[in-house]
Amino acid sequence: MTTEGADGVSDRGGSERDGGPGTARRDAGQATDPVLSFTDVHLSFAGVKAIAGVSFEVHPSELFAVIGPNGAGKTSIFNVISGVYRPQRGRVRFGDLDLIGRRPHEIAALGVARTFQNIELFENLTVLDNLMLGRHVHVRYGPLPALIWLGRTRREELRHRAVVEDIVDFLELEQWRRYPVGLLPYGVQKRVELGRALAMEPKLLLLDEPVAGMNVEETEDTARYVLDIRDELDISIIMVEHDMGVVMDLADRVLVVDFGSPITTGTPAEVQQDTNVIRAYLGEEHAVLNADARPGAGPDGSEFRHGPTREPARETGSQDHSAAGVAVDVEPSSRDQRGGRP
């Protein structure tokens, strides 16, 4: 798999993006092999269809969003990609490799990193230590080689530290680096989690609701970091997000799912006008009303931008706990989304 042809550097300037919803980047991406192919995947739990025939491809340097009401199967898609859930049917290819059947740590080591719907960090460890744990997938020495080849081990250690320090710079975590994560504001904790995923030096980054529970300022900051990750680090991203404003502003393409089934895939502008999407989000009468809506406008405008009305109270994320340990072998702490807010 290669990202060379993605043209991710040359179209980095904001003007091209402003000219249309990710068109230049998307076309460039599609000229090359996909980073990820998720093909006709089916996953059920005791009769509940979490994923029912979902297919999509993610291209180099693409920011691909998955949206849908609560329980639509978005986190399950991430759990299939990262090897936490094994689907009954379908195929998941990462470059030339089949992912289904591989263990989560193996998939992480291949270059798929993720952040969780609820923060999964070690609260008592510092920012730096949490980021160093993200390097875990790249540690090549065990205790014995560590004793025998002290020099080489030390060089590896220095390289890990250098990567971590770069991430501290990139995410502007300098002032927090020696603090235990549990003491930090919620938005900073989410950023540390992003940093932990970046520390794995992934080719593909899975972000599960990266701005959930954030205030406006934190949301804007995060949106900027996500764009920088795609454009400067040249990492492909799949983002699950409820904040429609963020999805519509950031995503190159969007997949809409409902009750495990794919509704549509397209640019933000395309999906915003899709009658089936409006039906899934807002109900039948809005879909009928939208048939008369002016082109380019969302159904009911602001209502759509602020997310699905069917969304019940925020999940506590218990379904995500099985996913803990993708990046590290020890059980990390897990808290409610707003648990860390001062």
Ligand SMILES: Nc1ncnc2c1ncn2[C@@H]1O[C@H](COP(=O)(O)OP(=O)(O)O)[C@@H](O)[C@H]1O
């Ligand atoms: N480990 C699991 N055991 C049983 N049901 C599950 C499990 N994980 C997900 N589900 C079910 O699959 C459906 C999709 O869940 P999920 O992927 O978490 O949705 P989303 O992230 O879109 O809110 C839900 O009905 C959920 O209850």
Ligand SMILES: [Mg+2]
């Ligand atoms: Mg979810």
